[in-house]
Amino acid sequence: MPDLGKWFDQVRWDEHGLAPVVTQDAASGRVLTVAWMNREALEETARRGEAVYWSRSRKRLWHKGEESGHVQKVREMRLDCDADAILLRVEQTGGIACHTGRESCFFRKLDNGRWVSTDPVKKDPALIYKK
């Protein structure tokens, strides 16, 4: 058997050292968000048992929920056939994954050639990020 390296080295990181991550509510199956990880974020996620992403806009590790409290407790981590995409199945604290205060970031649905918002705001973002 060849030495395949550590599990986090088996991910095929892209030219920026990143891989897309799909995060799904383990109970409802709802897809909550798509985010990005680098190797360090993946290791941190495994170490903490909570989702840690790489924020491409802020260019730093981002422990999801660090400001909002809406952390994502990881129940399962999966890797796809090409080893270039990751799936997290999580328990979503507060039932809110989106910075808009909605359950899921995918709150818009294509309807007759328009993206229509289908999900209610569960909590006002001004109350979520009240620092």
Next chain:
Amino acid sequence: MPDLGKWFDQVRWDEHGLAPVVTQDAASGRVLTVAWMNREALEETARRGEAVYWSRSRKRLWHKGEESGHVQKVREMRLDCDADAILLRVEQTGGIACHTGRESCFFRKLDNGRWVSTDPVKKDPALIYKK
């Protein structure tokens, strides 16, 4: 109201003109695959009502199932809060999304520091791609 352009122009395509797409089984909620679309793939998907991706390896439009017959009938298309990721909820023909003959491309689960295959091969790829 500003003219926001057509619905497919409202997607924030990346520097390569692409966006990641999560495809989920509409019935079971299982995440089947992560793929990529450009604007043309998205328009084609809407026109056909079946998933059409951009194959980054083959550098061409890829009508999912064109060889295997495992087309994905689109039941719903969603866009995320940042408008840079797309979610398809589909009916998966044959119950097989992965080129390995498995239901989902995410057939490996992290288990004690190893990626362990958890899903059976439902059909031998040699029989799926028998041309």
